[in-house]
Every structure is written in structure tokens, then in C-alpha cells.
Amino acid sequence: MIIMGVDPGTAITGYGVVRRESATKFTVLGYGAITTPPDLRMDQRLKVIYGEMRRLIDEFQPHWLAVEQLFFNTNVTTALTVGQARGVVILAGAHSSVDIAEYTPLQVKQAVTGQGRASKEQVGYMVRVLLGLKEVPRPDDVADALAVSLCHGYNLRKWSDGHDRNAIG
Amino acid sequence: MIIMGVDPGTAITGYGVVRRESATKFTVLGYGAITTPPDLRMDQRLKVIYGEMRRLIDEFQPHWLAVEQLFFNTNVTTALTVGQARGVVILAGAHSSVDIAEYTPLQVKQAVTGQGRASKEQVGYMVRVLLGLKEVPRPDDVADALAVSLCHGYNLRKWSDGHDRNAIG
Numbered sequence: 001m002i003i004m005g006v007d008p009g010t011a012i013t014g015y016g017v018v019r020r021e022s023a024t025k026f027t028v029l030g031y032g033a034i035t036t037p038p039d040l041r042m043d044q045r046l047k048v049i050y051g052e053m054r055r056l057i058d059e060f061q062p063h064w065l066a067v068e069q070l071f072f073n074t075n076v077t078t079a080l081t082v083g084q085a086r087g088v089v090i091l092a093g094a095h096s097s098v099d100i101a102e103y104t105p106l107q108v109k110q111a112v113t114g115q116g117r118a119s120k121e122q123v124g125y126m127v128r129v130l131l132g133l134k135e136v137p138r139p140d141d142v143a144d145a146l147a148v149s150l151c152h153g154y155n156l157r158k159w160s161d162g163h164d165r166n167a168i169g
Numbered sequence: 170m171i172i173m174g175v176d177p178g179t180a181i182t183g184y185g186v187v188r189r190e191s192a193t194k195f196t197v198l199g200y201g202a203i204t205t206p207p208d209l210r211m212d213q214r215l216k217v218i219y220g221e222m223r224r225l226i227d228e229f230q231p232h233w234l235a236v237e238q239l240f241f242n243t244n245v246t247t248a249l250t251v252g253q254a255r256g257v258v259i260l261a262g263a264h265s266s267v268d269i270a271e272y273t274p275l276q277v278k279q280a281v282t283g284q285g286r287a288s289k290e291q292v293g294y295m296v297r298v299l300l301g302l303k304e305v306p307r308p309d310d311v312a313d314a315l316a317v318s319l320c321h322g323y324n325l326r327k328w329s330d331g332h333d334r335n336a337i338g
Contacts, residue, residue: 042259042269043259046259046263050260075245076245080249083251084255084256085256087255087260090215091257093212094213
């Protein structure tokens with residue numbers, strides 16, 4: 001079972017791909033960031049994000065796309081921009097016929113650190129330890145994406161109860 | 170010069186297409202709404218919106234897509250959802266190589282009623298009068314989409330000063 005975690009954003013969309021070997025063991029297949037320059041027009045930035053997502057899905061053939069939800073403690077302008085990036089990421093998954101799940105930052109932190117209000121550093125540390133990496137992946141968006149993929153991996157039992165077709169509302 | 174105005178939303182995306190005959194004269198070519206049922210998964214709703222937008226662009230061959238920006242006096246959850254719909258609308262424009270412009274609700278109201286804080290009824294009334302329609306198009310999202318197309322039509326002189334490649338940030 002291969003899971004691609006994604007932390008969407010217009011400037012940086014982090015992604016991380018893991019293979020679930022067992023309920024507690026995961027192997028990293030790849031991770032990185034799709035970046036777009038701030039002086040590029042929004043339509044072209046969204047095109048890059050969508051195109052790269054399609055390419056990465058082709059490359060890694062994930063069974064699931066696990067997408068990070070926005071932290072609610074943010075402002076409307078950020079939410080709108082992140083929403084646009086998120087929309088094209090989800091569309092790329094839909095066009096590639098990948099199942100999609102979403103998790104709030106609180107759920108992700110809870111899953112990988114046991115504490116919903118853990119710091120970024122704590123999440124990065126646990127991602128490094130749980131995946132046996134030498135260093136914490138940078139930037140934060142990449143570590144977050146790997147954390148989302150792990151979060152979905154740990155939650156897979158819930159999803160297999162026939163709820164996978166209602167993954168996202 | 171054909172302009173397609175769009176008021177994006179996950180449940181209802183209004184569209185309106187006008188041809189600019191002169192600086193002040195516009196002809197309606199078509200209008201309507203892309204609707205998606207609330208019980209459909211988000212990825213499938215975004216797929217419908219994207220697919221219909223591509224189809225409508227093929228049908229009407231607009232030179233411009235004019236997209237309504239979110240009203241800032243809203244909440245983060247709404248902004249995120251509208252952002253997702255907006256992202257796939259803009260992506261559809263980018264994939265169809267249509268130039269894209271965006272306007273705030275304030276700019277749209279100012280353009281069609283002369284008053285940035287005009288009511289929905291006033292906008293609907295002016296859309297009906299300016300386009301010579303028998304009735305105000307329903308729902309509001311459709312009237313709004315036509316208003317955005319008119320707003321861009323009135324603003325076209327500004328856009329032709331070589332700024333059209335920086336249409337949206």
C-alpha cells in the first residue's frame with residue numbers, strides 16, 4: 001500500500017511518499033517540494049502544481065493521496081490561496097483515479113507525536129525517527145507531507161471499513 | 170472580444186458569456202450554472218467543475234475569463250472551499266490558454282452600478298438592463314458572473330496597456 005502525503009500551497013507544495021509494510025512499519029519512497037516563483041501568474045502556478053502532481057502520481061503510483069487540511073487559525077486571504085492550490089492537487093488525484101483522504105493538522109500531529117498541539121520541531125523529529133531518515137526533511141512542508149502520509153497509514157484500518165468512498169466531504 | 174465571467178463555488182459556479190460590441194455595448198451569448206450535489210465527494214465535485222469549464226470554454230471560445238474574487242468579509246472555511254473551486258476554474262482557463270483577470274466584488278459592483286456597496290438586487294437589476302434581458306438571471310451566482318464579465322468589458326482599456334500578462338497575482 002503506497003501513500004502520497006501532500007501539504008498544498010501556492011509557493012511550496014510538499015509531498016512525501018511512503019509504502020506501508022505493516023501497521024507500524026513504513027518505508028520512504030521519495031519526498032520533495034513543488035515550488036513556483038512568486039512572480040509567476042497564479043494560473044501558471046496552478047498549472048505547474050497540477051502538472052507536477054500528475055507526474056508524481058504517475059511515477060510513484062500511490063493507492064492513496066492524503067492531503068493536509070488548512071489550519072483553521074489562519075486568515076481568509078491565506079485560506080483562499082491555499083484552497084486554490086489544494087483544489088488542483090485534489091483534481092490531479094481525481095484525474096489519476098487515486099483515492100483521496102484528508103486530515104487536519106491536529107490529526108496529523110496526534111498521529112505522529114501523540115499530541116495534537118505538538119510543535120513543528122516535534123513533528124519533524126518524529127518523521128525522521130519513524131522513517132529512519134538521517135535528517136529532518138526541509139522545508140517544513142516536506143516534513144509535514146511525510147507526516148500526513150504516516151497519519152493516513154496509521155488510520156488505514158478505519159478507512160477499510162467501507163468508508164473509503166466518503167473520504168472527503 | 171468574448172468574455173466569460175465566472176463566480177466560482179463548490180455547490181454552484183455561475184457563468185455568463187458576453188460579446189463586447191463597443192466600449193458600452195454588450196451582447197449576451199449564454200449564461201448558466203454548474204451545480205454539484207452536496208453528497209458528491211469533493212474530488213468528484215472539482216472534477217465536474219473543471220470538466221464543465223473546459224467544455225464551456227470550448228463552446229464559447231472566450232478571449233478572457235473574468236473570475237470573481239472572494240468577498241473578504243467571510244470565514245476561513247468558506248474561503249478554503251471557494252478557493253478549491255476557484256483553483257480548478259483558473260486551471261481550466263490556463264489549460265485552455267485563455268487569459269484570466271480577476272475582480273473583487275467591490276470592483277464588480279462599482280463597474281455595473283456605480284456603487285461599490287450596491288445590493289445583490291441592484292446588481293441583478295443593472296445586469297438585466299445593461300444586457301437587455303427580460304428577467305434577472307437566477308440564481309445570484311449567474312447574475313454575478315454576468316456582472317463580472319461586464320466589469321471586465323468596461324475595464325478592457327486598462328488591460329490592453331500591455332498589462333494583460335500580469336492579469337492575476
